[in-house]
Amino acid sequence: MEDSKIIKEINVYAVATDPVYMGTGGYTIGRVDNTIVRDPTTKIPKIPGSSLAGTWRYYVALKLFGFWKEKIEKLKEEDEKFNEFKEKLKGIGEIEDTKIDSLNKDELKTTSLKDFLLSLFEELGLKIEKNGNKKNGKLEKQKKIFEKLYEVFNSELENKWFAFEGNRYAGIKCAGQDDKPNIDYESAKDEKTGHCGRCIVCKAFGFSKKDVSWQGLVYFSDLNILFFPVYTRFGVKWITSKRILEDAGIKCNDAPKNNDEVLTKKGDEEHINLGWLYLKVRNSHNLNDNAIPKIDGIEIKAEDIIIVPDDLISQIINSNLEVRTSVSIDPITGTAKEGALFTSEAIPRGTIFYGKIRIFDKKPFEEINDDKTNKLKPLPTFKMIKDALKDSKIFFETLGIGGMTTRGFGRLKIELFDEN
Numbered sequence: 001m002e003d004s005k006i007i008k009e010i011n012v013y014a015v016a017t018d019p020v021y022m023g024t025g026g027y028t029i030g031r032v033d034n035t036i037v038r039d040p041t042t043k044i045p046k047i048p049g050s051s052l053a054g055t056w057r058y059y060v061a062l063k064l065f066g067f068w069k070e071k072i073e074k075l076k077e078e079d080e081k082f083n084e085f086k087e088k089l090k091g092i093g094e095i096e097d098t099k100i101d102s103l104n105k106d107e108l109k110t111t112s113l114k115d116f117l118l119s120l121f122e123e124l125g126l127k128i129e130k131n132g133n134k135k136n137g138k139l140e141k142q143k144k145i146f147e148k149l150y151e152v153f154n155s156e157l158e159n160k161w162f163a164f165e166g167n168r169y170a171g172i173k174c175a176g177q178d179d180k181p182n183i184d185y186e187s188a189k190d191e192k193t194g195h196c197g198r199c200i201v202c203k204a205f206g207f208s209k210k211d212v213s214w215q216g217l218v219y220f221s222d223l224n225i226l227f228f229p230v231y232t233r234f235g236v237k238w239i240t241s242k243r244i245l246e247d248a249g250i251k252c253n254d255a256p257k258n259n260d261e262v263l264t265k266k267g268d269e270e271h272i273n274l275g276w277l278y279l280k281v282r283n284s285h286n287l288n289d290n291a292i293p294k295i296d297g298i299e300i301k302a303e304d305i306i307i308v309p310d311d312l313i314s315q316i317i318n319s320n321l322e323v324r325t326s327v328s329i330d331p332i333t334g335t336a337k338e339g340a341l342f343t344s345e346a347i348p349r350g351t352i353f354y355g356k357i358r359i360f361d362k363k364p365f366e367e368i369n370d371d372k373t374n375k376l377k378p379l380p381t382f383k384m385i386k387d388a389l390k391d392s393k394i395f396f397e398t399l400g401i402g403g404m405t406t407r408g409f410g411r412l413k414i415e416l417f418d419e420n
Helices: 051-078 079-090 099-100 113-123 138-152 165-169 198-204 242-247 310-319 362-368 369-375 380-395
Strands: 007-016 023-025 034-036 218-220 222-230 235-240 261-264 270-272 277-284 306-308 322-329 335-346 351-362 412-418
Touching: 007 099, 007 380, 034 335, 051 079, 051 198, 079 099, 079 138, 079 306, 099 362, 113 138, 113 165, 138 198, 198 322, 198 380, 222 242, 222 270, 222 310, 222 362, 235 270, 235 310, 242 310, 261 270, 277 310, 310 335, 380 412
Parallel strands: 235 306, 261 277
Antiparallel strands: 007 351, 007 412, 023 034, 218 351, 222 235, 222 351, 261 306, 270 277, 322 335
């Protein structure tokens, strides 16, 4: 198999609509108390891939839960849809029609797809056994019931990833840290907490159980700064450098020759200030508007881009970070706490980031016959995972990423583009 067929790469571009605080986890002595994560080589701030992966995992689970909760509530509210669902259940066979006819929709849980199906199985006499016994065919009937539920909403399911077979085991704990990693894989599907190991969240982002570990199918790079906003006498401009542009796959034919020179689109400004630095404009750069990623609602033109020396860009970025001063509040008096003043730095709003997501499509591995691979069938496709990421990225625009999101930090707008 060729790598190009089983590994797909997606370009990620993001713009900060709020300052972004990716803390280092402690206080330091220096310009500010709460510092942010930086690349160890360039000292330029970034959003770590681990933070992006963990947050995105939560948002995929949130989107999955919200979708099925809405559909199940709709099923219970509309008699016509519920009756259609009951008629489809009668086609499964080996389930008594009298039990199906007597189903009381008010007694069925709606908190999640998993809870709804568990309560439905109990009402139909298909209660799950802890030992996962398949001899009585209960697990096969459960799968067929899920398929019938999918058929009822088939016309409304624009994205097939919601209907991935393993999603019927999904719980909200599939999004966070596994609190039951020491149980075996077969028992995980019946637990109310911990990773189920079967839904698209667990399959895409990975999980680990006592007897089975799964690396996952999605690989996240860091989100690095592509264009950084700086105040000038001509208004806000976005700085970058030749090395950063080339790392992001943007062709740049020219670069400043000296550390006191910059390139602008016009090239006739003579001098320009970037924060507290006053630099000479050598000539114009060759970037055009097509070279700048298009992010919904955000438009930056080539005339707003300034190319600075590679040796100087770290200094300019770190000198123009947002620094916010805060004070702890005394819960008793409701006023400022004595001696509790602290400062935090953040990547300012308007910063544009770039990164990569690689999706490993392991569907061809389903043909391999070994115990581990058989346990993990079925696997989600590349399209399912890509659609899940696209549908859930909306939460970055509201809930954000990183620390202090309740204090006005962290919101991003994200766009995904195919490799070409």
